[in-house]
Structure formats: C-alpha cells, structure tokens
Amino acid sequence: MPPRRYAFGRTDEATHPDSIRAALAEFISTFIFVFAGEGSVLGLRKIYTDPLTSASELIVMALANAFALFAAISASINVSGGHVNPAVTFGALLGGRISVVRTIYYWVAQLLGSVVASLLLRFVTVGMRTVGFHVASGVSPAHGLVLEIIMTFGLVYTVYATAIDPKRGSLGTIAPLSIGLLVGANVLVGGPFDGAAMNPARAFGPALLGWRWKHHWTYWVGPLLGGGLAGLVYEYMVIPTEPPLHTHQPLAPEDY
Template sequence: MPRRYAFRRAEEATHPDSIRATLAEFISTFIFVFAGEGSLLALGKIYKEPAGTTASELVAIALAHALSFFAAVSASLNISGGHLNPAVTFGTLLGGRISVLLAVYYWVAQLLGSVVAALLLRLATNNMRPVGLFVTSGVGELHGLLLEIVMTFSLVYTVYATAIDPKRGSLGTIAPLAIGFILGANILVGGPFDGASMNPARAFGPALVGWRWRNQWIYWVGPLLGGGLAGLVYEYMVIPTEVPHHTHQPLAPEDY
C-alpha cells in the first residue's frame, strides 16, 4: 500500500486529539530533559567537577537518561506516539506516518518542554547553569556529527521496529523499554566524545538557558540526518508494501 503524505485538513489545528498529543509531547519531553540534564547538575554538585569524567559518572548519566526516557515514552506512547525528539518526529514524517502540521506541533512542544525543564532546573538548583552538550577536547566536530548520525539512526530504527511496524505484534508492549535501552547504550558509547544527544530538543533547552552554544549545530544536523535516514530505510526497505499503513499516533485516523 503506498505511503501517504498530508498537511491535514484545517480542522486538525484545533482538533482535541491534536491538542492532547501536543501537550503529551511537551510534558514527556519536559520529564526527560529535567531528569537527564538534572543528572549532570547533580553529579557536578556532588563531585565539584564536570560530570561524566569518570566511568561511574558516565553510567549514572546513561541510567538517568534511559530510565527517564523509558518512563516518558510509556506515559505518552498511546497519546502522541511517544516521540520526545524532533529527530523521531522527522523520521516518521519522512515515512508518511505523521502529517506536516502535527509534526510542527510536536517540534514546538518538544523544544518548549526542553526549555521549561532547563529553566526550572536552574531555578531549583539555586541558579546552577545547565551543562548542555559539547564535543570534548580532542574530538573533531565532524567526528561528533558522524556519531550523532549513527546513534540517532539506531534510536529511530528501534522506535520503528518496536512501536511503529504494523507487524510488531506483542513486541509493542516492550517498545518503551527497548527505546530506553538503546538510548542508554548509545550514551555509554558517545557520551565521552560528544555527550550523545541524539535529540535536538535535549540539546536546545540547556543550551538556551545556560547560553552554551558551542558545537550546537551538530546536535541538529546529525540527529535529523540519522533519524530521517532510519525512517526512510525502515519504511521503504523493511515494512512490506502490502501491509496496511497505520499512523504511529492514535489520532483521528479517519482524517487521513
């Protein structure tokens, strides 16, 4: 069955399902960024040095991100599809699983959720400046870009395989766990090199509130390229064309 791309009808802009899904993306992204960035600030408070400089700190950071992402995806999966990430939304947009209008709603909600999380962290920690993400010393920007592409590809590919694929069957019940696992595993790999963002929203909020823009471009270009590629590969090379095309999020399917 051919994939269908749509801007959606005008009434989607105020459709209750669209509003609920957008709100879910905002809250879930807030939960994820608050815990993820908060773990960096907490370790900095404990050890009085940049977080992630030791193996145990790296494990703690990866665990905080994996657990919070698992919880946030679980909380929003049946409402918005549990994207929490502009790169995931971009991959599903290229795969024809979400409309352009809803994708824009999601992007705005995800970025706002990240900014609010970073603002509240700064307020709650007595004005501790968000750490944000950056390429570490001795690692080139192009190396960081390649890492972001590969790690985000694996993340979005896992999202497709466990949460979107029409033939996933009972595998869908462990989708949040699998997605959280691959996120945590990628942080263990990429964390010491570039912070392992895989998510433009994760990078944007702390960068804005902490005003740390170094290397910011790779946390947009890399994830969007990797996520878009994963969406196209899985949609057109893995999912059989005869399988009926269902939307990723349970939003008014009759409007497609």
C-alpha cells in the same frame, strides 16, 4: 500509528482536540525526560568537583537517560506515539506516518518542554548553569556529527521496529523499554566524545538557559539526518508492501 500517507494535514487538524492532546503529551514527556536527564548532570556537578570523568559517572548518566526516556515514552505513547524527540518526529514525517501540521505541533511542544524543564532546573539548583552538550576536547565537530547520525539512526530504527511497524504485534508493549535501553547504551558509547544527545530538544533547552552554543548545530543536523534516514530505510526497505512469499505456522509449545 496510521498507515503511510503523505499529507500536509486536514484543515481542522490544527485545532482538533486530538492534536492538542498529542502536543500536550509531547510537551510533558519531553519536560520529564529533559528534567531528569539534564538534572542528573547538574546533580553530579554538585557532588563531584570534576564531574563526568569516571566510568561510574558515565554509567549513572546512561541509566538516568534510559530510565527517564522509558518513563517519558510510556507516559505519552498512547496519546502522541511517544516521540519525545524532534528527530523521531522527522523520521515519522519522512516515512509518511505523521502530517506536516502535527509535526510542527510536536516540534514546538518538544522544544517548549525542554526549555521549561531547563528553566526550572536553573531555579531549583540555585543558579547553576545548565550544561547541555559539547564536543569533547580532541574530537572534531565532524566526528561528533557522524556519531550523532549513527546513534540517532539506531534510535529511530528501534522506534520504527517496536512502535511503528504494523507487524510489531506484542513487541509494541516493550517499545518504551527497548528505546530507553538503546539510548542508555548509546550514552555509554558517545558520552565521552560528544555527550550523545540524539535529540535536538534535549540539547536545545539546556543550551538556551546555559547559553552554551558551541557546536550546537551538531546536535540538530546529526540527529535529524540520522532520524530521517532511519525512517526512510525502515519504511521503504523493511516494511513489506507485497504479500509474503512463504507463510509458516509457529510451533506449538510441546514441539520444542
């Protein structure tokens, strides 16, 4: 990732091949993620008459989202940074790691990828409506909002720690796996309450094709607040701007 630098974007950035390639990578990766994530929901609805009501089905959902996001990030991290999520892009924007122009490109690409994935799911599942996300019965939108803020904060904080932090070193090689596993864990936590979106693009395509908009704002406001807060916290409180007070040399293997 580039060093912290707040900028609207260069005059040629909108048409530069790097921007086009990065937007294409975000489109394809978001398509992969939404197709697998939402498709697993439709698959369970095809198998079970009363889906998503047992622990085993929740585990299936968590694994599907974790595996799909792991693959989607791995496929695009070398081209676009592997955001696959408008909330991650927003956190990087507030942290000065991406320009406004490229942010807009990423958001458009992510939303289009989600819509195309949902459209194809609508076609291949023989007219089944995409499900998307909704706040569960007995859970207020306010509770869903706070849940989305907390889960997305953890997600974007992990993205920063493993993929953006200049000190990440070899940890960057497992960034896609770490991020995917955290999303899977958060699905186990938030799935029974609000579906655990943590991603406005993941929520938007299925909502549009299934025309399910109840409490949809929750899945925009919550992730953007949580992602933006994580970007600011990690950028200004965790990444150091001064030389370290103490330095140390790692122990040699024989010293253990």
